[in-house]
Amino acid sequence: MTEYRDLDNKYTAGFSTNVESEDFAPGLDVDVIKRLSAIKNEPEWVTEFRLKSFEHLQKIQEPNWANVNYNPIDYQSLSYYSAPKIRSKEDIPQEILDTFDKLGVPLHERDSLLGIEDTNKIPTVAVDAVFDSVSIATTFQEELKRHGIIFCSMSEAIQEHSELVKEYLGSVVPPKDNYFACLNSAVFTDGTFCYIPPGVKCPMELNTYFRINARNTGQFERTLIIADADSYVSYLEGCTAPAYDENTLHAAVVELVTHDRAEIKYSTVQNWYPGDENGVGGVLNFVTKRGLCKGESSKISWTQVETGSAVTWKYPSCILRGNNSIGEFYSVAVTKGKQQADTGTKMFHVGKNTKSTIISKGISFGDSSNTYRGMVRINKSAKESRNYTQCDSLMLDNSKALTLPVVMQYNNNSIVEHEASTGKLSEDALYYLQSRGFSEEDAVNCIVSGFCKDVFQHLPLEFAAEANKLLSVTLEGAVG
Amino acid sequence: MLVTQEFTVKVDGNIILDDLHLDFGPGIHVVMGPNGVGKSTFAHALMGNPKYQTEGAVQIDGKDLMCLETHERAQAGLFLSFQHPTPIEGLSNFQFLRQAIKTSSIANSLSTYRELLSEFNLPEGFERKSLNVEASGGEQKKNEIIQMLMLDPKVAILDEPDSGLDVDAINVLSKQLTKFANQQNKTLIVITHYQQLIEKLSPESITIFKNKRAKQFDDISIAYEILENGFGIDV
Numbered sequence: 001m002t003e004y005r006d007l008d009n010k011y012t013a014g015f016s017t018n019v020e021s022e023d024f025a026p027g028l029d030v031d032v033i034k035r036l037s038a039i040k041n042e043p044e045w046v047t048e049f050r051l052k053s054f055e056h057l058q059k060i061q062e063p064n065w066a067n068v069n070y071n072p073i074d075y076q077s078l079s080y081y082s083a084p085k086i087r088s089k090e091d092i093p094q095e096i097l098d099t100f101d102k103l104g105v106p107l108h109e110r111d112s113l114l115g116i117e118d119t120n121k122i123p124t125v126a127v128d129a130v131f132d133s134v135s136i137a138t139t140f141q142e143e144l145k146r147h148g149i150i151f152c153s154m155s156e157a158i159q160e161h162s163e164l165v166k167e168y169l170g171s172v173v174p175p176k177d178n179y180f181a182c183l184n185s186a187v188f189t190d191g192t193f194c195y196i197p198p199g200v201k202c203p204m205e206l207n208t209y210f211r212i213n214a215r216n217t218g219q220f221e222r223t224l225i226i227a228d229a230d231s232y233v234s235y236l237e238g239c240t241a242p243a244y245d246e247n248t249l250h251a252a253v254v255e256l257v258t259h260d261r262a263e264i265k266y267s268t269v270q271n272w273y274p275g276d277e278n279g280v281g282g283v284l285n286f287v288t289k290r291g292l293c294k295g296e297s298s299k300i301s302w303t304q305v306e307t308g309s310a311v312t313w314k315y316p317s318c319i320l321r322g323n324n325s326i327g328e329f330y331s332v333a334v335t336k337g338k339q340q341a342d343t344g345t346k347m348f349h350v351g352k353n354t355k356s357t358i359i360s361k362g363i364s365f366g367d368s369s370n371t372y373r374g375m376v377r378i379n380k381s382a383k384e385s386r387n388y389t390q391c392d393s394l395m396l397d398n399s400k401a402l403t404l405p406v407v408m409q410y411n412n413n414s415i416v417e418h419e420a421s422t423g424k425l426s427e428d429a430l431y432y433l434q435s436r437g438f439s440e441e442d443a444v445n446c447i448v449s450g451f452c453k454d455v456f457q458h459l460p461l462e463f464a465a466e467a468n469k470l471l472s473v474t475l476e477g478a479v480g
Numbered sequence: 481m482l483v484t485q486e487f488t489v490k491v492d493g494n495i496i497l498d499d500l501h502l503d504f505g506p507g508i509h510v511v512m513g514p515n516g517v518g519k520s521t522f523a524h525a526l527m528g529n530p531k532y533q534t535e536g537a538v539q540i541d542g543k544d545l546m547c548l549e550t551h552e553r554a555q556a557g558l559f560l561s562f563q564h565p566t567p568i569e570g571l572s573n574f575q576f577l578r579q580a581i582k583t584s585s586i587a588n589s590l591s592t593y594r595e596l597l598s599e600f601n602l603p604e605g606f607e608r609k610s611l612n613v614e615a616s617g618g619e620q621k622k623n624e625i626i627q628m629l630m631l632d633p634k635v636a637i638l639d640e641p642d643s644g645l646d647v648d649a650i651n652v653l654s655k656q657l658t659k660f661a662n663q664q665n666k667t668l669i670v671i672t673h674y675q676q677l678i679e680k681l682s683p684e685s686i687t688i689f690k691n692k693r694a695k696q697f698d699d700i701s702i703a704y705e706i707l708e709n710g711f712g713i714d715v
Contacts, residue, residue: 427530432566435527436576436627437554437583446579450570450610 010472011308014243014273017099017213020130024081026216028423033186036081040155043162047122053175053185062179066342068311069400073249074177080187082132082214090135100129103240105209111112116166125236125462127152128192130221132214135190140204148197149233151206154222157193164195167227168224172255172292172319180251180313181288184220187241188253196262198233205460209238210252213270213282218249225255227262229295234265236463245281247310252287254402260295260322265303267459268316269327269467272308279338282310283322284298289316293325293351301328302345303458307474310339315373317346320354320382327356327445329456334474335368335399344404349382351475358389359454364399365475371402378409385414392421394451445472481505481667482526482635486536489518489525493533496521498692500536504635504669508661508681510703511671511691514711519671520563522689523637526552526615527560540635541665555583557634561624561641563671567612573623574607577630589631596626602653617644629660635667636660642677654680658663675707 006367024032033054037047041184062073083095092107100107107129126140128151132477145153175185192208210463212219227233239250250272256264256337265406266289275282291300318327329345347356356376364370376387393401425447433443449456449468456464483502489497496518513519528550538545545553551677568576574593581587597606600622612620621644628636638657642650654677661668672678678700685695686703690711705713 266548426566428566429568431529431550432562432568433576435560435562436548436553436580436631437581439551442579443551446571446576447568450568453570 011224011243011273013103013240013271015102017095019093019213020085021214022080022081022083022085023214026077026079028075028080028187028444032080033121036187036189039081040158042158045166045198045439046158049175049178050186051171051282055181056176057186060182061180063399066313066373067369068340068342069311070247070311070340073247073284075183078215078249079217080220081189082217083134084131091282096131099131099211099213100209102115103126103209103211105129105238107139125207128153128155128206130190130192130208132189132208132212132217132219144202144204147200147203149200149202150193150195152193152380154188154191154193154224161193161195164226165193165224168257172257172338172461173253173288178288180286181253182329184222184251184253184288185294187218187299188220190223191223191224191252192225194225194233194235196227196233197402198228198259199230201229201231202233205236206235207236207238209391210237212240212248216246216256221252223252225257225264225266227256227258227264227298229260229262232263233263234460235267236460237266238271239267240271240273242282243276247281248273250283250285250287250309254287254289256263256291256300256324257286258291258293258295258298260299261297262295262299263290263299265301266291266316268302268304268306269464269470270306270312270465271470274308274337274339275310277337279310283341284307285309285312285314287314289314290316290319291327292319293322293327293354296322297324298350299326299328301330301458303330303455304332305455305459305470306331306333306341306343307469307470309341312341312343314343315351316372317348318356319348319350320356320385321350323351324353325351328436328458329356329358329360330458331450332363332471333361333370334363334365334457334471335370336365336474337368338366339368341369342371342373344371346375348385349376349385349387350380352381352383352385354382356387356433358387358391360391361455362391362393362401363394363448364401367397367398369400369402371404373404375406375410377414378411380410380415382441383411383413387416389416389418390420390454391418392451394425394448396425405418441476445475448475481541481665482669484526484536488535489521489523489529490533495549495692496523496532497525497557500694502687502694502696504667505684506661506665506701507684507704508657508670509685509687510590510678510683510700511669511689511693512673512703512706516546517689518692519689520639522694523560523639523671526553526557526637546707547556559628559631559633559636559667561621561628561638563639563643565612565620565624566583567610569610569613573611576611577627580627581630584631584633586632588632593626594709595628596629599656600626600649617668618646618649622646622649625656637669637671639671640669640673642672643673650677650680653677657681659665675704678703
């Protein structure tokens with residue numbers, strides 16, 4: 001029998017940056033929210049949105065149905081705003097530039113993403129870099145503007161495109177949706193706003209990179225992407241955080257809207273700090289992501305590779321309202337050490353002839369726990385709809401894997417398929433590869449990346465390379 | 481060259497093979513024996529499968545294998561063609577081979593791979609298929625031999641490489657094995673039940689496994705005697 005030892009901690013993004021910042025003292029009340037809104041010079045409707053959300057927040061409780069355990073969060077001990085002192089966008093402190101450089105995030109338009117040497121074939125990527133509570137740089141804005149595309153920080157969008165933001169903000173994830181979405185609606189700081197006008201295929205990948213740096217500060221970013229009729233955009237999200245001993249709360253809200261025949265492809269490589277081998281520290285990743293296929297024949301596709309965070313609570317979902325619309329969810333969730341993930345998706349079929357596909361791959365090592373939680377709901381109105389769900393889990397050591405699919409079908413002319421498999425990493429497969437000269441680590445890597453192939457193939461090319469690299473770093477030392 | 485001395489194999493404390501003294505020099509050697517006698521066990525124990533506990537000595541060209549892990553034995557020049565190759569979903573033949581040849585300093589380049597695929601008459605796009613998944617038994621066997629030819633080991637043990645192969649494939653197989661063994665200092669140990677293959681390979685020796693023991697014969701006529709009269713004959 002092969003024995004697996006405890007993993008080493010190989011989290012390479014765990015450094016912190018020393019930078020002068022403007023922080024709010026810990027605490028959350030109406031005044032804090034008003035100050036936050038004032039410092040961002042927000043129009044009244046945003047302040048109202050925040051205050052109403054906060055009012056509702058007092059009446060509700062954190063959800064406790066997820067298969068995760070963590071120490072109670074003291075919301076009054078968190079700071080709700082931390083911004084590095086930046087005089088202007090041309091004068092970003094060198095420490096911050098170095099931070100993103102070290103993380104491989106290009107803040108100069110000449111750079112390509114993710115350190116791939118052959119730049120000829122790599123499509124250009126526009127980046128919005130968010131450092132704690134503020135967006136510090138957004139690249140290629142001018143070029144995107146020529147196509148009528150808006151790609152900017154949420155703060156900027158609220159100033160410059162207030163009507164557009166007002167129309168959509170909270171339209172997919174209402175503030176009262178759940179506790180963390182409500183909290184976010186009250187205190188959201190920055191994030192990304194994208195608008196793709198009718199008929200435009202976005203000529204480059206849009207990428208937001210979220211970096212938590214400050215201690216004891218919650219990160220509450222808000223992302224809103226709107227694809228108008230016949231448009232297309234591929235959006236990438238990456239995230240890391242320093243290795244602190246305390247838990248860091250990350251409660252984001254992402255809303256996507258597609259109009260007639262539009263498509264949004266949303267890819268995430270989530271690598272928040274997972275905590276140390278004893279489960280100390282790490283990011284609590286409590287995120288609400290939802291897409292609305294508002295228009296006919298529109299499409300929203302979520303692809304996520306989740307390797308980080310101490311606790312993940314996240315269910316990127318699709319509401320398939322337009323007839324013939326399509327929702328997809330492709331997920332790889334890797335947990336090791338003491339990590340806990342409760343993740344999956346919801347597909348709400350409302351329109352006729354709507355289709356959804358769910359492929360979820362859970363991989364768990366050590367003492368971690370990995371839960372797939374999914375819901376497929378086919379309304380009476382969603383005539384002749386289809387869903388295909390495949391959930392596979394791969395386990396090592398003492399880890400736990402749980403699959404909790406729910407299907408609700410309210411008509412009799414739709415088809416729902418579900419396949420699931422659960423297995424230990426095969427000793428035979430390991431031995432076979434070892435007999436061909438593969439070290440145990442390489443063998444595990446090949447088996448796991450083969451297991452994830454159905455998901456990785458949906459990632460944009462350069463992101464797939466990054467995901468594979470991240471996966472092998474994550475597996476490094478997980479076996480021995 | 482592969483030499484075993486006092487080589488004993490146990491599973492869960494039970495002796496399966498006892499005190500084997502075998503000497504496989506350059507060239508082709510055939511291993512025979514009744515079903516369940518431990519021929520495959522012998523092959524996998526040499527490869528270092530952790531299921532088996534082994535004692536004694538095993539050397540390749542004077543290099544001790546006993547203290548090495550499976551992948552180190554492979555890197556030292558030992559290859560085992562599996563009777564039942566293990567399927568690995570999502571890992572394409574090409575990716576697998578690209579990684580595998582990195583582990584061997586003398587492996588052939590990937591350009592040879594295409595030639596071998598067509599030589600063995602494997603279907604278009606085979607290299608993109610998952611390893612040993614959705615391939616017929618015969619295709620898997622061919623693939624094992626292609627891997628051997630690509631990795632160019634010093635010593636290869638082939639566990640029933642002929643089972644599941646059609647007549648044409650047997651011809652390609654014997655041709656390729658002979659070509660391989662004709663190189664300097666290459667040792668091929670072939671476990672088989674088939675007269676046809678034994679005739680084509682004209683081996684240097686025949687080793688008969690029986691009652692936990694193995695006996696090696698330089699006179700290969702013993703093989704034909706067994707094929708005619710069965711393993712009941714007194715060896």
